[in-house]
Amino acid sequence: MTFASFLSLLGAWGSPARVASSLLSAASEPLPLTPRWWLPTGDSTFAHEVDRAFALIYWLDVVFFILIVGAMTVFAVAYRRKKAGQRTSALKGHHGLEIVWSVIPGLFLLVFFAMGFLTYMDMQVPPASSMQVRVTGQKWNWGFEYPEQGIKLSSADGLVVPSNTPIQLTLTSVDVLHSFYIPNFRTKKDAVPQRFTSLWFEAKQPGTYQVYCTEYCGDDHSRMTSKVVAMEPAAFREWVADQKNASASLSPVERGQRLFTTQGCAGCHSIDGSALVGPSLKGKYGTQEKLSDGSQVLVDDNYVRESILAPNAKIVAGFAGQMPPYVGRLQDDEISALIDYIKTIK
Ligand code: CUA
Numbered sequence: 001m002t003f004a005s006f007l008s009l010l011g012a013w014g015s016p017a018r019v020a021s022s023l024l025s026a027a028s029e030p031l032p033l034t035p036r037w038w039l040p041t042g043d044s045t046f047a048h049e050v051d052r053a054f055a056l057i058y059w060l061d062v063v064f065f066i067l068i069v070g071a072m073t074v075f076a077v078a079y080r081r082k083k084a085g086q087r088t089s090a091l092k093g094h095h096g097l098e099i100v101w102s103v104i105p106g107l108f109l110l111v112f113f114a115m116g117f118l119t120y121m122d123m124q125v126p127p128a129s130s131m132q133v134r135v136t137g138q139k140w141n142w143g144f145e146y147p148e149q150g151i152k153l154s155s156a157d158g159l160v161v162p163s164n165t166p167i168q169l170t171l172t173s174v175d176v177l178h179s180f181y182i183p184n185f186r187t188k189k190d191a192v193p194q195r196f197t198s199l200w201f202e203a204k205q206p207g208t209y210q211v212y213c214t215e216y217c218g219d220d221h222s223r224m225t226s227k228v229v230a231m232e233p234a235a236f237r238e239w240v241a242d243q244k245n246a247s248a249s250l251s252p253v254e255r256g257q258r259l260f261t262t263q264g265c266a267g268c269h270s271i272d273g274s275a276l277v278g279p280s281l282k283g284k285y286g287t288q289e290k291l292s293d294g295s296q297v298l299v300d301d302n303y304v305r306e307s308i309l310a311p312n313a314k315i316v317a318g319f320a321g322q323m324p325p326y327v328g329r330l331q332d333d334e335i336s337a338l339i340d341y342i343k344t345i346k
Contacts, residue, residue: 044185045202049119126200130168137178137191140220141264149240154262158227162236168200174324179215203230256341271345279316285343290317
C-alpha cells in the first residue's frame with residue numbers, strides 16, 4: 001500500500017488534514033467522527049477503566065520499543081567490527097543487569113494484573129438492581145426479550161434501554177457461536193448454544209451505539225449487526241407503554257408479521273421470491289411443495305406449524321436442513337399469528 005492510498009483510506013473517516021491534526025493532539029481532543037482511526041468514545045460506566053489499562057500497556061510498549069530498538073541500533077553501529085580480523089571481547093554475565101530487567105517488568109506485571117483484575121471484576125459482576133434482557137443469537141439476527149416488560153425486539157429494532165441504569169443481558173444462541181460486541185461500551189460476550197452467558201453495562205448518556213457479531217457464524221456474519229438505543233429513563237418508560245399499546249392493538253396478521261422479524265424468520269426466508277438460506281415464502285401457502293425425498297406436500301396450516309416446530313421433518317428440495325427448531329420458543333397463539341401472516345405473503 002502506498003502512503004497516498006493509506007492517507008486516502010484514512011480519508012474515508014475524515015480528511016487527511018483532520019486525521020493529522022487529531023494525531024498531533026491525540027491525547028486531548030477526540031476526533032468528532034465515528035468510526036475513527038482510534039477507539040470509539042467510551043460510553044459505559046466502566047469504559048474508562050478498560051481504556052486506562054489499554055493506554056498504560058500501549059504507551060509502556062511504545063516507550064520500551066523505542067528504548068530497546070534504539071539501544072540495539074546504537075550498539076550495532078558503535079560496536080561493529082572496525083577492521084578485518086578484529087576480535088570482539090568475550091561476553092560475561094552481569095548480575096545487576098539481570099536483576100534490574102527481571103524485577104522492573106515483574107513490577108509492571110503486578111500493576112497490569114491488579115488493574116486487569118479490578119476492571120474484570122467490575123465488568124463481570126452486574127449490580128443487583130440490573131434490568132434484565134434476554135439476548136438470543138441466531139443466524140443472522142439478535143433477538144431481544146424483556147421478561148419484565150413483555151417486549152420482544154429484533155436486530156433491526158435494536159436493544160432499547162434506559163441510560164444511567166445497569167442492564168444485564170443473558171445471552172444464548174440457538175445454532176452456532178455468536179458474539180455480542182458493543183465497542184463504545186468496551187464489552188463483548190459470546191452467545192453459546194445450550195448455555196447462558198451474561199454481560200452487563202450502564203450507558204452513561206442517551207445515544208445510539210453500534211453492535212457487532214464478532215464470532216464468524218456463516219454467510220451473513222458481517223451483516224449480523226444491531227444497535228443499542230439508550231434513552232433517558234423517563235423516555236424509556238414512555239417507550240415501554242407505547243410498545244404495549246401498539247402490540248395490544250395489532251391484528252393477528254400484523255402480530256405474525258412482527259414475529260416474522262423478531263424471531264429471525266426474515267433472515268432466511270424472503271417474502272419477495274428470492275431464495276436465501278431457506279425457501280422464499282412468497283405465494284407458498286396453499287401450493288404443493290417438492291421435498292428433498294422426492295415426495296410432495298401441501299403447504300397448509302399443519303405443514304407450516306410442523307416446519308416451525310420441527311423444521312427437519314420435511315425438507316424442501318434444493319435446501320439443506322439448517323433451521324433451528326422453534327419448539328419451546330413460540331406459544332401456540334404466536335404460531336397461529338405467523339400462519340395468518342404467511343397466508344398473506346403473495
Ligand atoms: Cu453471528 Cu457472526
